[in-house]
Amino acid sequence: MSNTGPEMPPAAHPEDEAAGTSGAPGIAAGEPAAGTGSGVAAGAAVPSAAIAPSAAAVSSDEALASAVAPGAAAAPGKRPLVHRHHWLVRVTHWANAVLLVGMIASGLQIYNAFGHFGRRGGPFFPNPFDGKPFPRWATLGGWLAGGLNWHFALAWPFVLTGAAYLLYMVISGEWRSLLFRPRDVPRAIAMQLYYLRLRKQHPPQGKHNALQKGAYTFILLLGVISVLSGFAIYKPAQLSWLTVLFGGYELARYWHFWAVFLFLAFTLVHVTLVLVVDPASLRAMITGWYRGRFPSHD
Amino acid sequence: MIDRRLSRRDLFRLGLAAGPASLLASCGWDGGPHLGPKLHAVSKVNDWVGEKLFLSSDRLAPQYPRSQRTAPRDFPAYSISHPLPVVADPAAWALEVKGLVAQPQRLTLAMIQALPSVTYTVKHHCVEGWTAIATWTGAPLASVIAMAQPTAAARYLRFDSFDHGYFNGWDLKSAMHPQTILAYAWNDRPLTPAHGAPLRVYAPIKLGYKLTKFLTAMTFTAEQPGGYWENQGYPWLGGV
Numbered sequence: 001m002s003n004t005g006p007e008m009p010p011a012a013h014p015e016d017e018a019a020g021t022s023g024a025p026g027i028a029a030g031e032p033a034a035g036t037g038s039g040v041a042a043g044a045a046v047p048s049a050a051i052a053p054s055a056a057a058v059s060s061d062e063a064l065a066s067a068v069a070p071g072a073a074a075a076p077g078k079r080p081l082v083h084r085h086h087w088l089v090r091v092t093h094w095a096n097a098v099l100l101v102g103m104i105a106s107g108l109q110i111y112n113a114f115g116h117f118g119r120r121g122g123p124f125f126p127n128p129f130d131g132k133p134f135p136r137w138a139t140l141g142g143w144l145a146g147g148l149n150w151h152f153a154l155a156w157p158f159v160l161t162g163a164a165y166l167l168y169m170v171i172s173g174e175w176r177s178l179l180f181r182p183r184d185v186p187r188a189i190a191m192q193l194y195y196l197r198l199r200k201q202h203p204p205q206g207k208h209n210a211l212q213k214g215a216y217t218f219i220l221l222l223g224v225i226s227v228l229s230g231f232a233i234y235k236p237a238q239l240s241w242l243t244v245l246f247g248g249y250e251l252a253r254y255w256h257f258w259a260v261f262l263f264l265a266f267t268l269v270h271v272t273l274v275l276v277v278d279p280a281s282l283r284a285m286i287t288g289w290y291r292g293r294f295p296s297h298d
Numbered sequence: 299m300i301d302r303r304l305s306r307r308d309l310f311r312l313g314l315a316a317g318p319a320s321l322l323a324s325c326g327w328d329g330g331p332h333l334g335p336k337l338h339a340v341s342k343v344n345d346w347v348g349e350k351l352f353l354s355s356d357r358l359a360p361q362y363p364r365s366q367r368t369a370p371r372d373f374p375a376y377s378i379s380h381p382l383p384v385v386a387d388p389a390a391w392a393l394e395v396k397g398l399v400a401q402p403q404r405l406t407l408a409m410i411q412a413l414p415s416v417t418y419t420v421k422h423h424c425v426e427g428w429t430a431i432a433t434w435t436g437a438p439l440a441s442v443i444a445m446a447q448p449t450a451a452a453r454y455l456r457f458d459s460f461d462h463g464y465f466n467g468w469d470l471k472s473a474m475h476p477q478t479i480l481a482y483a484w485n486d487r488p489l490t491p492a493h494g495a496p497l498r499v500y501a502p503i504k505l506g507y508k509l510t511k512f513l514t515a516m517t518f519t520a521e522q523p524g525g526y527w528e529n530q531g532y533p534w535l536g537g538v
Binding site for chain 2 (some may be wrong): 038044110111113114119120121140141142143144145146149150152153156207234235236237238239250251253
């Protein structure tokens with residue numbers, strides 16, 4: 001991860017004046033011992049400030065931000081502009097977001113041809129959408145053949161960008177800041193307690209907090225499961241070993257369908273939290289550069 | 299301060315606009331005159347991948363015990379003609395085997411039934427997403443192909459029917475698969491008109507729309523023959 005790029009270096013960036021005003025409570029950056037303001041941060045850890053910052057909350061936040069901002073070089077009241085996401089991460093993120101919309105819409109078109117899960121004659125697996133077609137605005141392709149052609153055309157770039165991303169994570173070693181591991185369990189609980197306001201101090205974190213790690217690990221796993229279950233229903237005879245792993249063709253189709261709603265639920269929560277908790281991260285995912293209140297690296 | 303509020307409102311607008319925009323982009327669009335043909339081109343790539351990478355003559359579709367069979371009334375059967383096409387005089391019916399072959403054939407049902415037979419209980423995969431299990435009996439297509447001796451130029455096989463011009467094109471690799479048969483019995487009884495009497499193609503390695511019913515002819519070709527649904531946009535290979 002290089003810090004060189006088309007953007008200006010942190011110190012000279014014209015938007016520096018706006019730093020420290022992303023309206024959020026200060027947190028202890030990086031390692032607990034590193035922050036001079038971990039004690040101060042505890043006093044300012046009011047989650048509601050992130051949602052609807054009052055003038056008072058922001059002004060006290062500005063003072064905090066200068067005290068606890070990651071990167072000691074930052075001048076008071078300013079947060080450093082740091083490079084957060086590699087171009088490959090950004091490109092594959094947005095490509096797969098668009099591709100996923102197409103995969104889901106064309107998949108719902110395919111579902112409409114037979115809105116049940118199970119063999120002919122039943123019984124069918126429980127499904128709140130059983131026998132109900134999805135509306136035309138939610139589908140892509142116009143009819144079954146169109147849906148199939150879209151689905152099979154978008155599937156390859158979806159798989160390739162996903163694989164490129166995973167390969168990058170492994171080779172760069174960045175998987176360490178994202179993969180949820182057993183040691184993240186107590187950290188995730190602490191984070192959840194903080195969000196429930198049962199804990200005042202924002203738990204220390206790296207690039208992502210433990211709940212984020214859990215969510216991102218889950219969504220990557222869901223992507224892999226979607227692709228594998230997709231192949232299991234694409235070639236149930238030639239890849240019968242894979243179809244068996246999912247419990248047979250009908251169950252593979254069932255899991256493939258439910259993945260849609262897990263993707264949609266994740267996206268809803270993901271976009272909401274980006275906009276509410278850390279809007280600066282949206283810019284980071286577009287340009288790569290981040291000026292926010294969280295550490296950009298572990 | 300004001301700038302920041304505006305920018306955050308813009309972010310919300312962006313989020314709010316992204317949803318409807320992607321939905322509008324959907325709207326049952328088949329790709330239109332520009333993207334539609336490109337989707338079809340990708341489908342051809344998938345046909346190639348399906349035949350060259352996924353399909354193997356050694357890999358057999360799983361078989362099931364007879365107890366797993368779908369109740370006959372629950373096994374759907376489609377045809378283009380309504381009412382069902384029926385052969386008036388079964389004794390006069392014959393299958394023409396022609397095209398790029400050294401030995402054209404005219405096979406009566408008795409001749410096909412005299413060939414060594416295959417019986418299996420397998421799962422039927424419809425392109426719509428449903429499945430059903432049945433027992434099928436017939437002569438391996440490979441043995442009829444061996445009788446006809448296709449020439450070196452033969453690359454595809456076209457199946458024709460007496461069902462309102464319904465036809466399918468097949469790759470020879472799928473045609474030579476040991477589980478591809480010319481079926482004359484369904485669930486241990488003679489094939490009914492609903493399932494393609496007197497003779498249909500059957501294989502658990504192809505989707506249902508590839509399994510031509512009411513056969514009249516098999517023609518070996520050098521050019522890809524297309525198909526009734528395939529020419530309207532369905533994937534040509536239709537392999538599972």
